[in-house]
Amino acid sequence: MRHISMLTGVLLSLLVVTASASAQDTAPAASHRSSVQLAFQGRLDAMGYLAPRNDADPRTTNLLSAIQTITPYVTPGVRLIDGRLFLGLGFGFGSYSYKQCQDTCDDYDLIGQSYFALSPMAFFDVLRSGPASLYAGGWFSFAPIGAATFETHRGATTNITETDSASAIGFNLAVGIRAQLVEGLSLGTEWGWGLTSYSSDGSEPGVARDVSTTMHGIFGTLMLEGAINL
Secondary structure (H helix, E strand, O other): OOHHHHHHHHHHHHHHHHHHHHHHHHHHHHHOOOOOOEEEEEEEEOOOOOOOOOOOOOHHHHHHHHHHHOOOOEEEEEEEEEOOOEEEEEEEEEEEEEEEEOOOOOEEEEEEEEEEEEEEEEEEEEEEEEOEEEEEEEEEEEEOOOOOEEEEEOOOOEEEEEEEEEEEEEEEEEEEEOOOEOOOOEEEOOOOEEEEEEEEEOOOOOOOEEEEEEEEEEEEEEEEEEEEOO
């Protein structure tokens, strides 16, 4: 947590210093901004959910570890209302693998799975001061999860089976601060609360019931945005 706090502090300081230094240069240009802008955002997890998981099945626990925040890493969209409103469609992806040894690691079980997520997103600038903006909003995510592959290795014998696919849905609510570094390029950070619900049909080998679980907690992201006038 210490390095996350330091990184966040440095980022926030950079945003404030950048906003103060360039306020006079950018404020006049704001009045001439196009009513519609094409924007492209990239995000990285800064923290992930701070929420304990009590699922005893390591296969489910590892999958949830991979999908818990469903971060839209890439989000194309548009800015409307003098650039205050951002509407976009985010794309996320991830995978996990889990290896469980038996008496020795010559005999082991290997499990892997991946997902792809779509996330409609909306954010609105609540306050502005020069090139700095305080904004709020969030996104809703739907993540089809591919079939899990189970490899059982016993000596020279390897058996491979696959499950049916599963799915996850979730939503994230966040407040962020964003500052314009140069014309058309902004850096920001977002913090908030999110929830993710995962479900499968229980067809995994050795699992006789449906698997359904929900996680929620605090999350954080780092965001970089590029925008051009239309």
